[in-house]
Amino acid sequence: xxxxxxxxxxxxxxxxxxxxxxxxxxxxxxxxxxxxxxxxxxxxxxxxxxxxxxxxxxxxxxxxxxxxxxxxxxxxxxxxxxxxxxxxxxxxxxxxxxxxxxxxxxxxxxxxxxxxxxxxxxxxxxxxxxxxxxxxxxxxxxxxxxxxxxxxxxxxxxxxxxxxxxxxxxxxxxxxxxxxxxxxxxxxxxxxxxxxxxxxxxxxxxxxxxxxxxxxxxxxxxxxxxxxxxxxxxxxxxxxxxxxxxxxxxxxxxxxxxxxxxxxxxxxxxxxxxxxxxxxxxxxxxxxxxxxxxxxxxxxxxxxxxxxxxxxxxxxxxxxxxxxxxxxxxxxxxxxxxxxxxxxxxxxxxxxxxxxxxxxxxxxxxxxxxxxxxxxxxxxxxxxxxxxxxxxxxxxxxxxxxxxxxxxxxxxxxxxxxxxxxxxxxxxxxxxxxxxxxxxxxxxxxxxxxx
Numbered sequence: 446x447x448x449x450x451x452x453x454x455x456x457x458x459x460x461x462x463x464x465x466x467x468x469x470x471x472x473x474x475x476x477x478x479x480x481x482x483x484x485x486x487x488x489x490x491x492x493x494x495x496x497x498x499x500x501x502x503x504x505x506x507x508x509x510x511x512x513x514x515x516x517x518x519x520x521x522x523x524x525x526x527x528x529x530x531x532x533x534x535x536x537x538x539x540x541x542x543x544x545x546x547x548x549x550x551x552x553x554x555x556x557x558x559x560x561x562x563x564x565x566x567x568x569x570x571x572x573x574x575x576x577x578x579x580x581x582x583x584x585x586x587x588x589x590x591x592x593x594x595x596x597x598x599x600x601x602x603x604x605x606x607x608x609x610x611x612x613x614x615x616x617x618x619x620x621x622x623x624x625x626x627x628x629x630x631x632x633x634x635x636x637x638x639x640x641x642x643x644x645x646x647x648x649x650x651x652x653x654x655x656x657x658x659x660x661x662x663x664x665x666x667x668x669x670x671x672x673x674x675x676x677x678x679x680x681x682x683x684x685x686x687x688x689x690x691x692x693x694x695x696x697x698x699x700x701x702x703x704x705x706x707x708x709x710x711x712x713x714x715x716x717x718x719x720x721x722x723x724x725x726x727x728x729x730x731x732x733x734x735x736x737x738x739x740x741x742x743x744x745x746x747x748x749x750x751x752x753x754x755x756x757x758x759x760x761x762x763x764x765x766x767x768x769x770x771x772x773x774x775x776x777x778x779x780x781x782x783x784x785x786x787x788x789x790x791x792x793x794x795x796x797x798x799x800x801x802x803x804x805x806x807x808x809x810x811x812x813x814x815x816x817x818x819x820x821x822x823x824x825x826x827x828x829x830x831x832x833x834x835x836x837x838x839x840x841x842x843x844x845x846x847x848x849x850x851x852x853x854x855x856x857x858x859x860x861x862x863x864x865x866x867x868x869x870x871x872x873x874x875x876x877x878x879x880x881x882x883x884x885x886x887x888x889x890x891x892x893x894x895x896x
Contacts, residue, residue: 478520481508482527489531493555494538497531498567509574521574525583532586539564540590543600561599566612572621573614573717577647584621584645585628593631597638605641611673620645643679649719650681653758657784657817657848658874660721662883664852668703672714682721682761682881685711689733689742695749699727708746712753722755723786725763743772747779757782763819766790766807773811784815786850789824796824801839805846817880818843822853822863840877850880853887862887 481504489497504524510516517523525532541547542561549559557563568587572580591597604622607615619642626635627644635644651660663675666683675683686699687708695708706714715722724746733739750760760783762776769787776785787808789800801818808816825836843849851873853863863869866884873882 478523478527481524482531485524485528486531489534491555493553493557493560494535495557495560495563495567496555497535498564498571501525501528502567502570505571505574519576521571522576522579525571525575525579529582529586532583533589535564535568536586536590538590539587539600540592543597544592544594546596546598549599549603562603562606565600565603565615565618566607569607569612569614569618571614572618575617580617580621580645581625581647583618584623585625587618587622588625588629588631588634591622591626591631591634593626593634595633595637597634601638601641604638608641608677611670611677616642616676617645646719649759651719651721651759653756657850657880658882660881662723662881664883664885665699665701666706666711667697667699668701668705670703671701672706672711676714676718680720682723683711683715683718684723684725684763684883686725686727687746688727689738695742695746708749709753712749712755715759716753716755719759721759721761723761723763724750726768740771743768744775747772747775751779760784761786761817764788766803769807769811773807777812777814781814784817785811786817786819788819792821794824795827795833796820796836796839798835798839798842801842804843808847816847817850818847819850819852819880822851822869822884825851837876844877844879848880849878850882851878852881852883853885 484504485497485500488500501524505521508517508524509520510518539561547561549561552558553560568583572583575583591600604615604619608619619638623635623639623642624644624647626632626638660682661680662682662684663671663678663680664684666672666675666685672683685697685706685708687695688698690696690698697706697708697711712722726743726746728739728742733742757780760780762780762783763786764772764776765788767790769785773785776783785808787804789796789804791800794800804818808818825840840849863884863886866886869884870882
């Protein structure tokens, strides 16, 4: 049996050393966030607004991302919240510079030039990663510091320049600032900034329950460059072509050059923007010959779409007859409220009753849920089909079972030319088309009209 003398109190540990019996480990995540917020504050103290913003960007770049890689997908939001006092100071600096027409060629108290540009560039990169609430807070912080007048000087000039340069996150940062200026009643400043930046609806560009007739589709968003163009436009649906590359990785490609996006990155961007995402499956271009390989690629695509967390109502799967027969029921099971976009088997040939009935049959076989039937503009408008009663009857039949969506092969001189997309869209609406109308002006239309 132990005696009382055996229970001797341990001596106190040396400063900085853990207590005996306690395993030293990393501080809790929240403590790390606070430490890093302090690092942002210290950067402001020693280097000013641009140094603080760049430290913020650096930390977000290091720690924000996919949890599968050990990163934290909510890190940007947490750090923005913890660093709010410093962001308030940054906002005051930017507001002072805007209100007093301080040029970026003028050195600040730390001997730095380009303070407004460097600060906004870094904050835009952080805004790109921020969730809706954090983005709203960042926009409100900047809006609070700005004066309410029509001359924002370097502030709006820099944002305009960054937009022209397609800087990361500038559309989100500029849009959030416009929205919050409006909310604060700073209408003059909001009007000035909105000349180049659209106010942001934090709920997303595409709302659940919106009819497809209100869709504005960006037809190509496969590359970083195409995606940037779509982000800076008013499109509320982004279309991408899913292919399996030579390395067996799903990427967005339709044979164009540029910086191709992976499917995973493309989906992540769509979720962030709250747009509709149309996945155009292109496993036949180039063709995936092995049925087992094609099945595995399709299943991987569906898996990534599910893991992206995009609501069903913002997903559309563009499939052919064969793909609908093979994978339609799986799509319905995983995404019951996603739109199945079924294409005819005859491609761009004239729409007829047999094609319409086949599309309806495979869609119904897949199971109940939203469906749109996709036809080429040429297949319902070509001059050789003029006043064709079977086409109109087929359109009516499809509309009774879902909606009809129309696109055009705008670069093909053998197809029906579109000179005025808006007028052509109105004509289709008059014929009863209620789905997505995605018409682009034929580049050779003007030359054709000259003959």
